[in-house]
Amino acid sequence: MMSYGYRADLSEGAIKCPLFLTSTFVFASAEEGKAFFELAYGLRKNKPGEEIGLIYSRLNNPDLEILEERLTLWDEAEAAAVFATGMAAISTTLLHVARPGDVILFSEPVYGGTDYLLKHVLPQYGIRTIGVAAETDPAGFAALLDDHEIGPRVALIYLETPANPTNALVDIAAIAALAAAHSHARKILVAVDNTFLGPLFQHPLEHGADLVLYSATKYLGGHSDLIAGVCLGRRELIGPLKATRTILGTMADPMTGWMLLRSLETLKMRMTAQMKNAARVAEWLIAQSKVERVYYLGHLAAGSPEQALFDRQCLGTGGMISFDIVGGEAEAFRFLNALKLFHMAVSLGGTESLVEHPATMTHSDVDPEERQEMGITDKMVRLSIGVEHYDDLIADLEQALAAV
Numbered sequence: 001m002m003s004y005g006y007r008a009d010l011s012e013g014a015i016k017c018p019l020f021l022t023s024t025f026v027f028a029s030a031e032e033g034k035a036f037f038e039l040a041y042g043l044r045k046n047k048p049g050e051e052i053g054l055i056y057s058r059l060n061n062p063d064l065e066i067l068e069e070r071l072t073l074w075d076e077a078e079a080a081a082v083f084a085t086g087m088a089a090i091s092t093t094l095l096h097v098a099r100p101g102d103v104i105l106f107s108e109p110v111y112g113g114t115d116y117l118l119k120h121v122l123p124q125y126g127i128r129t130i131g132v133a134a135e136t137d138p139a140g141f142a143a144l145l146d147d148h149e150i151g152p153r154v155a156l157i158y159l160e161t162p163a164n165p166t167n168a169l170v171d172i173a174a175i176a177a178l179a180a181a182h183s184h185a186r187k188i189l190v191a192v193d194n195t196f197l198g199p200l201f202q203h204p205l206e207h208g209a210d211l212v213l214y215s216a217t218k219y220l221g222g223h224s225d226l227i228a229g230v231c232l233g234r235r236e237l238i239g240p241l242k243a244t245r246t247i248l249g250t251m252a253d254p255m256t257g258w259m260l261l262r263s264l265e266t267l268k269m270r271m272t273a274q275m276k277n278a279a280r281v282a283e284w285l286i287a288q289s290k291v292e293r294v295y296y297l298g299h300l301a302a303g304s305p306e307q308a309l310f311d312r313q314c315l316g317t318g319g320m321i322s323f324d325i326v327g328g329e330a331e332a333f334r335f336l337n338a339l340k341l342f343h344m345a346v347s348l349g350g351t352e353s354l355v356e357h358p359a360t361m362t363h364s365d366v367d368p369e370e371r372q373e374m375g376i377t378d379k380m381v382r383l384s385i386g387v388e389h390y391d392d393l394i395a396d397l398e399q400a401l402a403a404v
């Protein structure tokens with residue numbers, strides 16, 4: 001994370017990768033320009049050792065290229081593509097993979113924007129999308145794949161695990177095995193939104209996923225000062241995805257790439273500190289009489305299928321906690337309005353602790369009935385735990401709960 005992919009001798013000896021604020025790159029000769037475009041547009045194969053040169057910042061830029069190389073490390077991916085936002089990564093990937101007539105299966109709940117993309121945008125392009133409740137048992141997905149109408153048309157299975165905001169887990173390895181067993185003429189791809197635990201505490205590629213997606217706005221960025229997204233996977237998948245990114249124009253800008261390079265250096269320290277803090281906060285929350293239920297990966301029932309799946313799939317409990325307050329929207333709002341140290345804002349994964357009300361904020365664009373079924377009720381509050389001292393966080397929660 002500190003140096004991979006960067007050579008100081010190519011940048012005047014600068015210890016840090018400079019910010020390449022440039023729209024276009026000068027070709028040394030007309031022949032070079034022609035060669036770069038031939039590779040960039042796939043007009044011929046690379047000669048041995050030949051790499052695509054820098055052309056134009058919608059295709060590539062040093063800050064993005066170095067960032068992409070560095071991002072492959074945690075997930076042990078062959079290649080990465082960085083996008084302007086998490087939604088740009090998700091929408092570009094799904095539009096790249098699916099064609100009219102195809103089916104996308106997805107776990108529910110998913111992030112509100114993804115839910116809207118799947119239920120309201122992709123169907124306008126003739127892509128059928130079917131949600132399956134996030135459960136440790138993959139039977140819901142198996143039934144759809146076995147269906148003679150649906151199964152043969154499935155192009156991609158989209159998972160978000162742990163799910164935002166319920167922390168529900170889906171078995172990546174089991175779904176990947178199902179996808180492989182039902183792949184015939186073309187491979188059914190499995191994509192996992194790894195924003196909540198990755199890239200430190202969960203590595204979906206290791207469990208058989210084909211693509212890993214991130215909102216880099218969250219833990220990867222980590223300072224609540226940028227918006228970006230990432231897709232990682234095999235080179236044969238990411239290469240053509242980057243060609244689609246070039247044409248849709250959904251890449252990140254150089255400044256964002258540079259800021260993410262900075263952020264990655266402290267990713268492990270931040271996520272580790274946030275996870276330790278979250279454990280303290282969750283332990284305190286569960287003992288409060290005004291708290292009905294806590295949704296936290298460190299509190300799964302011993303011996304349950306959830307705990308067994310967590311042990312197989314996850315390397316840490318992360319920094320996200322949701323809980324149901326006793327009451328409903330009125331009680332939740334009184335609590336939110338009384339907090340002083342927690343900032344009331346959507347987003348997550350930053351150094352500062354955040355609090356929000358999923359039903360009326362991040363997930364307000366989900367159909368109300370479906371939202372209820374997914375457990376995103378009016379009494380649910382979501383916390384993103386930062387790097388402050390846990391005593392201060394607990395003191396703030398305590399005084400806010402007392403105000404309810």
Ligand SMILES: *Cc1c(COP(=O)(O)O)cnc(C)c1O
Nearest residue numbers: 085086087111164195215217228
């Ligand atoms: C925030 C978020 C997204 C969307 O990312 P943006 O960077 O806001 O576009 C997608 N998935 C999850 C799980 C998220 O939390």
